Amino acid sequence: MTxxxxxxxxxxxxxxxxxxxxxxxxxxxxxxxxxxxxxAGAAGAAMLAMVGRLTVGKEGFxxxxxxMRDLIEVADAARRNFLDLADADAHAFDxxxxxxxxxxxxxxxxxxxxxxxxxxxxxxxxxxxxxxxxAVELMPSAEDATTLGxxxxxxxxxxxxxxxxxxxRSAIANVQINASALKDATQRDELLATASxxxxxxxxxxxxxxxxxxxxxxx
Numbered sequence: 092m093t094x095x096x097x098x099x100x101x102x103x104x105x106x107x108x109x110x111x112x113x114x115x116x117x118x119x120x121x122x123x124x125x126x127x128x129x130x131a132g133a134a135g136a137a138m139l140a141m142v143g144r145l146t147v148g149k150e151g152f153x154x155x156x157x158x159m160r161d162l163i164e165v166a167d168a169a170r171r172n173f174l175d176l177a178d179a180d181a182h183a184f185d186x187x188x189x190x191x192x193x194x195x196x197x198x199x200x201x202x203x204x205x206x207x208x209x210x211x212x213x214x215x216x217x218x219x220x221x222x223x224x225x226a227v228e229l230m231p232s233a234e235d236a237t238t239l240g241x242x243x244x245x246x247x248x249x250x251x252x253x254x255x256x257x258x259x260r261s262a263i264a265n266v267q268i269n270a271s272a273l274k275d276a277t278q279r280d281e282l283l284a285t286a287s288x289x290x291x292x293x294x295x296x297x298x299x300x301x302x303x304x305x306x307x308x309x310x
Contacts, residue, residue: 130174134254136170138250142162143236146240165229233249266285
């Protein structure tokens with residue numbers, strides 16, 4: 092792999108992971124932390140689907156089979172959504188970069204440029220907010236996977252929770268940095284308040300899944 096960005100094109104879902112990480116490591120502003128949050132969420136969802144598939148059809152788990160099948164369906168759909176959001180985040184911040192490139196020779200041009208920049212930052216905050224929301228919403232499924240799934244895969248359920256937590260916290264950081272650039276105090280404060288609530292919920296859910304994992308690994 093080279094140390095520069097590979098050719099662009101395609102989507103996060105279709106790029107080989109090594110190529111995508113090469114782009115992430117490059118000097119390009121996108122993909123960045125928000126796109127990473129989407130990828131982390133997709134990885135977390137994949138871990139939960141894995142636990143479900145390692146449980147369904149196994150002797151001794153008949154009483155949780157329906158629940159595991161539901162978990163697989165939800166996690167598979169979430170994985171696809173997270174990958175789409177990774178792309179949406181990169182495109183949203185591209186809008187910020189484009190807005191900074193608008194002309195600013197006249198008063199009208201400067202006003203239009205400022206308005207475009209503000210719209211860009213708002214859009215760039217809303218996408219990671221959605222990533223964080225979806226990651227936090229999926230975290231209870233990580234607790235279920237860890238508590239009810241095949242105990243041989245309990246660590247995978249916990250890893251799923253950790254990945255979803257990383258997704259949520261990374262997305263929240265991107266909400267915060269983009270919201271801080273907004274001049275509309277009401278919009279900024281609403282974004283930051285939502286981010287704070289999501290962060291608290293993510294911490295609570297991670298502790299619950301960690302506790303479930305410890306309980307399943309007790310001698």
